Amino acid sequence: MDLTREIPEINLNPIQRGGILTPEARQALIEWGDGYSVCDFCGGRLDLIQKPNIQEFIYKELPAFLGCDVARTTNGAREGIFTIMHFLKKEGKGKYALVDGNAHYTTKIAAELAGLELKFVENSGAPEYKINVEGYRKFIEEEIPAVVVLTYPDGSYGNFADAKKLAKICKEYKVPFAINGAYSVGRCPINMNEIGADFIIGSGHKSMAASGPIGVIGMTKEYADKLLKISALAKNKEVCLLGCSSRGATLLTMMASFPAVKERVKHWDKEIEKARRFSAEMESLGFKQLGEKPHSHDLMSFETPILYEISEKHKKKGFFLYQALKERGIGGIKPGKTKAIKISTYQLADEELAKVIGAFREIIGENRGLLE
Numbered sequence: 054m055d056l057t058r059e060i061p062e063i064n065l066n067p068i069q070r071g072g073i074l075t076p077e078a079r080q081a082l083i084e085w086g087d088g089y090s091v092c093d094f095c096g097g098r099l100d101l102i103q104k105p106n107i108q109e110f111i112y113k114e115l116p117a118f119l120g121c122d123v124a125r126t127t128n129g130a131r132e133g134i135f136t137i138m139h140f141l142k143k144e145g146k147g148k149y150a151l152v153d154g155n156a157h158y159t160t161k162i163a164a165e166l167a168g169l170e171l172k173f174v175e176n177s178g179a180p181e182y183k184i185n186v187e188g189y190r191k192f193i194e195e196e197i198p199a200v201v202v203l204t205y206p207d208g209s210y211g212n213f214a215d216a217k218k219l220a221k222i223c224k225e226y227k228v229p230f231a232i233n234g235a236y237s238v239g240r241c242p243i244n245m246n247e248i249g250a251d252f253i254i255g256s257g258h259k260s261m262a263a264s265g266p267i268g269v270i271g272m273t274k275e276y277a278d279k280l281l282k283i284s285a286l287a288k289n290k291e292v293c294l295l296g297c298s299s300r301g302a303t304l305l306t307m308m309a310s311f312p313a314v315k316e317r318v319k320h321w322d323k324e325i326e327k328a329r330r331f332s333a334e335m336e337s338l339g340f341k342q343l344g345e346k347p348h349s350h351d352l353m354s355f356e357t358p359i360l361y362e363i364s365e366k367h368k369k370k371g372f373f374l375y376q377a378l379k380e381r382g383i384g385g386i387k388p389g390k391t392k393a394i395k396i397s398t399y400q401l402a403d404e405e406l407a408k409v410i411g412a413f414r415e416i417i418g419e420n421r422g423l424l425e
């Protein structure tokens with residue numbers, strides 16, 4: 054069995070750009086790769102382990118970073134969303150989750166597993182697909198939901214809806230509000246208390262340079278007291294985390310990358326500038342950026358009708374693009390995709406982005422003959 058991996062020189066895949074390990078995390082992966090490696094000095098609670106200092110990470114570093122009162126790690130963002138939904142379903146104050154129309158599929162499955170129905174606040178449609186948070190109000194007035202969720206930003210277009218305004222609406226109706234920050238926590242500055250949310254969710258392998266699977270949840274003290282209930286059956290174990298969540302290399306890679314992650318979010322303005330420049334250059338090639346404009350996130354979706362036209366006549370069909378990019382050291386666009394593509398510019402150097410633009414220009418140029 055060949056278990057080697059092809060790693061492109063430049064990887065444009067949005068789900069992977071924020072999860073590339075720092076050298077420190079790569080080292081930690083080897084050091085802590087053995088099963089249950091973190092348990093050497095465990096006194097019964099993962100989050101209280103002091104060697105390595107998980108306690109300081111979970112009780113000090115993480116809440117400060119998320120802008121929340123209490124934080125925990127989970128096995129992923131989806132597990133975090135599920136944990137929160139499951140708790141709120143049991144609270145019994147509502148029977149459905151009210152989410153934005155750009156929500157990730159895992160939000161839907163989490164609700165499904167938690168036994169919550171779903172209602173969606175639709176986006177504005179093409180080309181911007183924006184969420185107007187005023188749209189939440191109508192649903193809440195009809196029936197109080199168990200939880201309101203905002204995907205911030207969403208993983209299809211990279212749109213940031215007005216989270217602060219939604220927090221105010223939720224406070225007005227006393228509805229718990231969860232921010233899904235899978236694409237923001239670890240990439241850009243984000244602060245749960247400043248927004249006014251009750252919960253925040255992040256993904257370590259998506260946006261915090263961790264190997265994973267690992268996620269983080271943050272919450273207010275009020276919710277923490279109830280959500281993090283101690284088991285009646287197993288001494289000191291937190292029931293909602295099934296006793297222990299992320300354990301071993303998943304957590305230690307996150308901790309190893311954390312200083313670099315704290316630093317990188319400070320340079321978010323540069324990332325936005327870069328994304329906007331890239332978008333403008335893609336549009337000059339005849340592509341069309343979807344989602345908010347000007348854009349404020351590294352994840353961007355482009356309609357690429359020229360590439361689709363080429364694919365209809367090319368002997369490799371839709372796979373020509375993947376192949377042509379691969380020959381140029383560029384990966385991360387799904388094989389076969391040509392109509393619309395998703396790209397992240399996160400942490401790519403200007404020269405690398407220039408190379409990507411150059412590659413698209415060349416690919417269109419060399420297939421010009423197919424476009425007549």
Ligand SMILES: *Cc1c(COP(=O)(O)O)cnc(C)c1O
Binds near residue numbers: 128156157233
């Ligand atoms: C990727 C993603 C998730 C799932 O993250 P995991 O950590 O893999 O569970 C959830 N929500 C959004 C918006 C995402 O982009």
